[in-house]
Amino acid sequence: MNANVRRIDDPVGITTARTMPATWYSSTEHHQHEIEAIWRGEWVCVGDVDESPAPGAWRSITVGGLPVLLVRDREGVLRAFLNVCRHRAAPLCEHGAEGGGAALSCPYHAWLYRLDGSLARAQGVGDPEGFDVADYSLKPVAIAVWRRWLWVHAHPNSAPPDFGPLANAVAAFPVEGMDVVLREADERAFNWKVLLENYSENYHTPFVHPEIDTSPTHDYPMVSNGLVLYAWDRPLHPGDDAGRVMASLLPGEPGWDALPAAATGKPYDVGSYLTVWPNLMLNVFPDAALAMWMEPLAPNRTLVHRRLYMRPGGRPDAVAANIAAHRLVHLQDVEICEAVQRSHDAGVDADGVLATFEERGVYWVHQHVRKRFEDLVPVSRVPDPRGAHVLDDDRGGQ
Ligand code: FES
Ligand SMILES: [Fe+2]
Incomplete structure (x- = not known):
């Protein structure tokens, strides 16, 4: 595995990080910067x-x-x-x-x-x-x-996208051979980054998705490299030393590569979760996959496309169970995201901190956003005066 791929259990800088200002989710001016820098400036x-x-x-x-x-x-x-x-x-x-x-x-x-x-x-x-x-x-x-x-x-002569070694972490999952069992696109009342942040952390899961088992016997490792943030469920075995596993496990090491063939009893049981900057969210399971990609329509409006895929030949009840599970999870997520957006639209800054372990992925999203605006946005508009220091940190493999 590439030496730049590291677990980001405790990325330097996250302890002093602050949430981004409301205007970054609601102002037309900031949105226009993002359209130019990200949506028309990246893959x-x-x-x-x-x-x-x-x-x-x-x-x-x-x-x-x-x-x-x-x-x-x-x-x-x-x-x-x-x-x-x-x-x-x-x-x-x-x-x-x-x-x-x-x-x-x-x-x-x-x-x-x-x-x-x-x-x-x-x-x-x-x-x-x-x-x-x-x-x-x-x-x-x-x-x-x-x-x-x-x-x-948008730029015709751009070099092909390079998603780096983490993109290979799901190489063994046969997503190309899966059937589309759900195809939907919905316009939602939130800024695209709100859903990207939501997708990139597991902190909210016990509260927003109480139906999902978040047993402490599951590790939730997370690594990042360039454009890809990758997390995966890893059932811990009796006798595992959780501390040792948490400290050492990386893609390419024993434990993670068995996931494509892992037995899975119910939706969202064993999965790999990729956030591919800026707009693809990909869940890959042994028997199914879920892809969501976004298109920003306005500062506070986003079109969210979703495709649910399943291995061919699945039992109808299993297909129906997957569709129902996904729809419930998605609805729970978009409802909390739209509620958060209402605060952003009101112009109220949370001035929040990030949970230093649980919100490693949110920090990753924020680092990507901040990097694209450090030249554009006056420092006075960034609530965390240590923001520039945060950006300098490279321990997370960014
Ligand atoms: S705009 Fe005149 S031919 Fe297309
Ligand atoms: Fe969620």
């Missing part, structure tokens, strides 16, 4: 690749408000472009719509684009000086696939 998850267009078809999506067109040519190559005509900016395909055919025709003045994005014909354009159709291709957007999920980066 973001946009969906399950199985739902991308078929050969000869296209579909429009938005990425941080950016109109993007996914197009698969007849040879099967998937590309992404800005969904903006190079004439006078009409969308080639209405938001959320799909289409198909030999070429893309702009609905406004019928400029015609090939499926590789090049402009084939600009009918009626006459003779603008210096005009050459070769200079007016659709503007490309970078795309990539990791496992069964599609990623987009």
